[in-house]
Amino acid sequence: MSRIVxxxxxxxxxxxxxxxxxxxxxxxxxxxxxxxxxxxxxxxxMGGAIAVGFFAYALARRRTTAVLGGAMHLPKATQIDRRLxxxxxxxxxxxGLAGFCxxxxxxxxxxxxxxxxxxxxxxxxxxxxxxxxxxRGRPLAPA
Numbered sequence: 001m002s003r004i005v006x007x008x009x010x011x012x013x014x015x016x017x018x019x020x021x022x023x024x025x026x027x028x029x030x031x032x033x034x035x036x037x038x039x040x041x042x043x044x045x046m047g048g049a050i051a052v053g054f055f056a057y058a059l060a061r062r063r064t065t066a067v068l069g070g071a072m073h074l075p076k077a078t079q080i081d082r083r084l085x086x087x088x089x090x091x092x093x094x095x096g097l098a099g100f101c102x103x104x105x106x107x108x109x110x111x112x113x114x115x116x117x118x119x120x121x122x123x124x125x126x127x128x129x130x131x132x133x134x135x136r137g138r139p140l141a142p143a
Contacts, residue, residue, distance in 0.1 A: 002068045014107045020045040023108045025099020025115065032096050094123075 021027040022045060030039035057074075066072055077084075095101050100108060100119045108116030 002070075005068060013103065014110075017104045017107050018111075022101075022104040023111070023113075023116075028095065028099040028104075098122075 017023050021041065027039060028042065030037060031042040033039075060072060060074060063072055091101070098105070098115075098119045100116060102123060105116050105119045105123065109120045
């Protein structure tokens with residue numbers, strides 16, 4: 001039953017991305033073009049997402065189990081460190097260049113958008129490179 005609920009929530013999320021215009025790279029790049037023909041409409045989408053996330057996270061912090069009964073796995077890190085800043089910058093540059101972020105990229109790819117397929121493949125390749133670099137940077141077994 002939980003897989004059906006997870007699928008329906010994912011479907012609802014995908015539909016929200018489509019309706020908000022987040023799957024249109026031109027709309028995203030128009031939002032990021034502050035010096036040109038700036039399109040502020042995605043600011044409302046982001047503001048709504050931040051508001052929902054803020055209250056959902058506040059509620060989640062008081063719970064011991066997820067709504068569907070699983071364990072809660074909330075982030076423990078509270079520091080803004082080099083890795084967070086570099087990851088955020090990398091995400092932002094990729095978003096600005098491609099006009100996609102991961103969720104909308106997958107939705108657009110599923111809708112048959114060729115540029116989104118290239119984006120998702122590049123994103124997956126980046127994940128693989130990250131894992132390789134992470135594994136080489138750390139010992140495989142504790143010393």
